[in-house]
Amino acid sequence: MALLSLRDVRIHDGVGRRDLVHGVSFALTPGKAVGIVGESGSGKTLTCQAVLGILPEHFAVSGGQIEIEGRDVSTLTQKEWTAVRGTTIGAVFQDPASYLNPSLKVGTQVAEVVRVKKGLGRRDARQRAIELLGAVRLRDPERVYRQYPHELSGGMLQRVLIAAAIAADPKVLIADEATTALDVTVQAEILDLLADLRERTGLALVVVSHDLAVVAQLCDEVLVLRAGETVEQGPVERILYEPRHEYTKLLIAEHEQYGLDRFTEEKELDHVA
């Protein structure tokens, strides 16, 4: 059974009185990774928010169906939503600092999630939080536990947020532009961590990015969104080698002409020759 499935999901803007997402469909099974590529305004973040039940005011799912472990989310009460978030689906976003309280130690904030979601006592929650900080490969987790958000770099903060997001052992993690604001080498560390968590724990991923290469690196299936439409969808290999839509072709051509692919492909050809 799919952990998460979307069938022709439409999202309506009640103020602008129009649909902003015109039918997104995909199914995520355990250990799989689905990527959503699109620019700002393409509807990729709204889609994530709908899956998490956190659409902003005036926005609503106006068509189609979202199911989490076979349950239609439109039937969930607020209380049930709270139970689903964190325990079934976790999420991390672009600006990690804005999701942490600047005046509390980061460890306490991760431990809080463990206490609430797992019902652990204070001491056990602290222990578990330190384990989680280690699991996201923060060096010296004991020390990081006692630090405040301003003492950590952007990459370290994103690791803390990932630790909090996986604290209640969710089956799905949504990463919405989670590495966009980071330096390239730090982005690679976070992407490697996500791939590692997926392999070790079977965590299924929804990876949202404006960069097709980021999504290609992690995902099995890709959706290309433009202005709320899914312009192309399929297995990552097919998308990369046989793109059908002009927009997908443009994204690929950009990497081939101006990105590293221009040189790395030459190198591979050398190896073959």
Next chain:
Amino acid sequence: MSLEVSNLDVHYGRTHALRGASLSVAAGETVGLIGETGSGKSTLARAVVGLVRPSAGRVTVAGEDVTGYRGRRWRALRRRGLVQYVFQDPLRSLDPDLTVEESIVEPLLIQGRPRRAAAERARELAARVHLDEALLSRLPGELSGGQRQRVTVARALITEPRVVILDEPVSALDAATRVRALEFFKQLRASGTALLFISHDLGSVAGIADRIAVLYQGEIVETGPARTIVNAAEHPYTRLLVGSAPTLRSAAADRAEREELRALLQTIGGPA
């Protein structure tokens, strides 16, 4: 050389932000200066345009040693517009109350050129950066990100600079606009202007730079042709930088290689 930076040192208090950096850009050449947060790339660029005073080393622009310039001589140099700096955020670097044309001609008016001739030049420049002439009477807020960037480039080019420094010129643009901007920069290179691209992202400039210089912790650790930097880098940091950039099909490095390079950098004194 249009731009020559030799053994440049910059201190901020006790912090040694730039250590013996040397870099040159010839006429008609595009050099990519790549560095991540805190590498010193903005410090180097700011030192070149005189916004930061180096503690040692030399900067020459079109053969003229400008390192010791202060006050009046700097202002005179800036008025001549031999070096232009195009900032990352075109919305914030354009005066919101000036029309596009007023923004583009401002550097010429500062030089004391007559308004009519300046306006004529503005139309030429708009055509050169592929900006619709009808947009000249608009305000920056009415333009798209790509159009605003073309305005800042037109403004920079109006003084016929020998060197243009472009700070993260494509990172804020969407894919279609980015390709168009890069194509335009290629034409600009062909016209003989020396271009220094500054970016944190090797992937965004690899395809347009003739040479790439990699800054790491205040030092230029490697300089070479783009192809060599991507496929045969020597310094472990360059290799990690290349191996970290997401690629579509043929990854420059896999997870295990990146892991090794990170460990190696730790042992030779990586970032804290």
